Each structure stands twice: as structure tokens, then as C-alpha cells.
Amino acid sequence: MTDKYEQVIELAKRRGFLWNSFELYGGTAGFYDYGPLGAMLKRRVENIWREIFVINEGYYEIESPTIGIEDVFIASGHVGGFSDPLTECQKCNEAFRADHLVGDVVDNPDTLSADDLTVVIGKHNIKCPECGGALGKVYEFNLMFKTSIGPGGKRAGYLRPETAQGMFVDFPRLLKFYRDRLPFGVTQIGKAYRNEISPRQGVIRLREFTQAEAEIFIDPRDKTHPKFSEISDIALILYSQEGQARGSSEKRTIKEAVQNGIIAHEFLGYCLARTYQFLIRVGVSPEKLRFRQHMKDEMAHYAVDCWDAEIQSDRFGWVEVVGIADRTDYDLKAHAKQSETELNVHVSYDKPVRIERFAVKPNMGILGPRFKGKAGKIANALKLLKSEDLSGEIIEVVVDGEVIQVDRGAVSFENISEEVHGETIIPHVIEPSFGIDRITYSLLEHSYFEEEAKAEEEEEEGKRIVLRLPPEVAPVQAAVLPLLTRNELINPANEIVKALRKAGILVTFDDAGTVGRRYRRNDEIGTPFSITVDYQTLEDGTVTIRDRDTMKQVRACIDGIEDNIYDLIYRGKSFDEAGRKV
């Protein structure tokens, strides 16, 4: 039975949207080429994303390397956590997660290395759960592609598994760029790589894919959004944690959802709404789009709240295409620790605050000669003491597990009153992360229609395949067709092509075969408008414009046709306004 996926992929292959990569050499799973129409479609999707997140929100785009150094992915957790310890049965060859198998005999299997796990399996005589056969050596399968930087292979490099880390790593520079003020956002559209064990589901799970991500750094104490009112009335289909427990989703406005605590805060709600607007605009069907909240155990431990935009696909069911998470200060803290660099922001108070505090001043002139190398640590420990700790003649502090006694005379202290102008905070990160390939596939699927088309005076019905892509994402935006293959019609058609190209409209010219066949050809690739030059054109300088979806036609002047088409594509001009009815 052919399902919609097959139909869409067949069309995509045949007409130059999507091709299996390296087909010449037999192909490789998990890689797809975008053909001429697919690449243009994807580019238009990306550009609408830019319009919304870069231009409208002011989150500038950066571009960081697709190869990252090891430190970056140690900090992000991908080196340690992005791999799974696997072991295979020597008898039936079934693969298992080694850490899962030893869960009953060890308390903390996550912390064990592959070698440790091999030892544990041997010691406890753990056998294959399927057939009872012996288990092989445990090995780490890391989902990152590894490479080496420079000659000698000494320095490890990894193809990035997400674009996000490049933006976290640039945090100090970005903070300066945005002149030390929160909130600010930064975006990146680019390739990411994951060496999937077994990629299936065609274009849904790729080893190389395109992400569009925004990292928005906000003040953790203020998760409201200044433009919240612009979107608060938008209603989304929400599949919340409670909804999933009940097994039903519900439609709610963003405002309601935030007020009722379903969505954690305004900022996240705002991102959900903009995501919705983006997806609808590029051609996802609203009824096949929902927002699913991560369950508590599914969410990363540091995340406050996380929502996935999911699109319904005929074959694959609900497919995650966007993840929107409040990642708190996790990433910045992790990179701060790994790089031993502070990653924070000084936030000024509206008015300086006067505070009283107790200050301990160790006398380094005494401590230094006496304690030598330990003096610094001792001084820091002393500074943390409270006034009641300093009452005796001998003061005790614990440094590295050792109790140190310090003479009272080596320490002075006082109550200080000072003005504080602000404080240092680590921003929280809101991260909407888009899978551009999945979105591009989804909108092909949602745009794909087969209909029984019947010419008015014909008896027989034929199948019409039409991609109802929104005009602004359609790879080919207009087709210019002389009604017949005659020079007197071809010449004015060429003039129209020239005018449209000058206006930045991607246009094709086609004079092969009957005009009906050419309309169908263009329907199939989603060309929204066809302009036909006929004999009346020669008399009064008008042409017909045909609408892909309704197959209706209007007559309009050649003069100004480029503005007419431009307005139809980009300015939401209705087709009826484009000319007079035929």
C-alpha cells in the first residue's frame, strides 16, 4: 500500500526536491541531498525563520565552526553523556545497554566506564537476557563524529551535534556586543551531525542535518516578555504533562496557559507563539500541529520547562520538529567551570543599596610567613567566618580537611557600611531549537494533495497532483507560458520573464506541449501562479494569471505585472484583486 510518505518522497525524488545522497555509489543511510527545488524551498524556510527571529526579535545571527574542540563537548556533556555503553551477546548478537544490565547489582551504573562494566558483567556472571549467551566486551558508542585537528592526530575534534554550543562559547563576546545588558538573543542556522546507530525514517532522522537555534539570555528573576501582549491571545493545541496523563490535548490561549501555570512563564509562552506563527507561515497545517510538554522524567534535570512542537505525519505520527526549553544557567555554568572563566553579567540596581556587612581582614603579613603555601586558602576560609566565630584567642578554620589554628592577632575585623550598585548574576537561557529538515519535509507532506480534476466538458477524470505551498516558500514562484509554440506569443512571454526576474521573482518559461500539461507540471512543484500569453495579449496587452489552488484565472496587464505578482506572493494580495475575472 502506498502511503503519503511514499507519494511525497516519490514526487520529491522525481522533481528534484530530495535525493538520497551518494546514490551513484549505492547511497548511504542518514544522508539526503536537497535537489534544485528542495534547496530553494529550504532556503526560503530558513529566510522566513530569519525574518521572524533575527529581524523581528533582533537576535543577531552568528556562524561558528561545525568542528568543535574536545573541551567544548566535555563541558556540554556530549563527550561523557552522548554515548552509550553497549555490549553484544556472542551467541545471538543482540545489542544491549550495558549500564541497564548491571542496574540490579550496582548502585550507580552511570558512573562506570566501559571497562568497569565489562568487569562487573564478568564478576556477576550476567548473561544475555534474550538467550542466556555470554556477553562481549563493553564498548562506548558515541553519537558524535570524531576527527582530529592538525597533524599527528593528537588533538581531538568533534563534528558538533548541535549548533548551540557555539553560541554559549561566544557568550563573553556577545555580552560585550550587546553592551552588557540583558536580555539578548543570538541565533545560528547551520549543520549538526549525529552518528546515529541506525537511521531510519528517511529524511526524519539524518546523520547530518540543519538546525536553526536561538539562545536567549535573560535575567533569571524576570521571565516576563515585553511583547507578550502581542501574542497572548494566540491559541495553541497544548499537550501538557496533565494532558498526557489524561491522554488528551486542549486548545488554550498563551495567556491562559501561562496564568494557569501550564506554561512555566511568559518568555517561554512567547517563544511558543512565535514558533507557531513561523510553522503556520511556512505551510504546516494548524490542525496537524501541537505543542507537547516534556514529562518530568523526560526533561533534562536542569530544565525548568520544555515544550516540543510536534507535527503530525501520515506515516510517522507526531514528529518533534522544534524543542523550546528553559535551560536555566546550566550551560553557562558548565562552560564557566570547564574554561575556569566567569560567565556572568553585572546587573545594576535602579538605586544603589546601602548594606551593612561584617568584614574579616586576615593579616597576610603574619599568615604568609607562618603558613606559606596554605596562607591563601586559610585567608579565604577566615573571610567566611561570622563575628561569633572570632571571639576566642585562637581561631580555628578547616582547610582541606585539616584544622588550622590561627592567633586572634593575625585577624582584624569590622562592620562595614557600603553602597552596592548592583549584583552579578548568571543569565538563564531560553532555547528554541528548530529541525529545518523535518519542517521542510512536513510542509511538503502537508502541501501534497491528489485530487480528481475534471475539465469542464470532459467526461474522464484525471488525477491532479498539487503542492499547495505558501507562495512565499514555493521554490518556483511563477511560470510564464505562451499558449502555443509560436514566435508571436513567445516573444512577449520572454519580456515578461525578464521583468519578473528583475523584480527578484524566480520564474520559469515553458512552451512544451499543451498548456494544460504545463499547468499540471507546475502544480506538481507548487508554482503558485502561471502567466499565459495568448492572442488577446497581442491585441490589448493583457495576459491571464492562473491560481494554482483554485485553477481560476484573471486577466491583467503586462504593464506592471512584476508588481502584481510580487504583491500576490509577498504582500498577501488576494487573487481576485490581481485582475478581472475571466
Added chain:
RNA sequence: GCACCGAUGGUCUAGUGGCUAUGACUUUAGCCUUCCAAGCUAAUAACUCGGGUUCAAAUCCCGAUCGGUGCACCA
């Protein structure tokens, strides 16, 4: 990575241990044609790859690759 199933022009497909490997659609060239594909003429174009069995393999066997399904995996 395992198991099962599959792989024939661009697309879909027929087919058999043996002649030049079906057919349709598409495409190209030309004819025809005054608005919704498949009217005429012609042309182009395929047995996934490697090995084996055989006089002979696209066909049988083995392996690989890719695709589908199930298991496992999916930050």
C-alpha cells in the same frame, strides 16, 4: 547492530537459468494544438554492487550496500 522482506530505464512496473529484457508515464526533437496533462512521428534511457555455481546468471547461492518492517538505540 540483529532478524525478516525487498531492489529491473527519471518514475512505476512485467518477466524468465538461454534469441535484441516487457509495458506505461516522463523526458528530448518535431508535427498538431486558441486555456487545464497522457493526439501523431521518432529518439534517449534499466536488471544495486562484489564474489561463487553453470556451457550460460538480471534470474540460483553467499556477502556487501540501500530501502521497508520488528527489536535495540534516539543527547
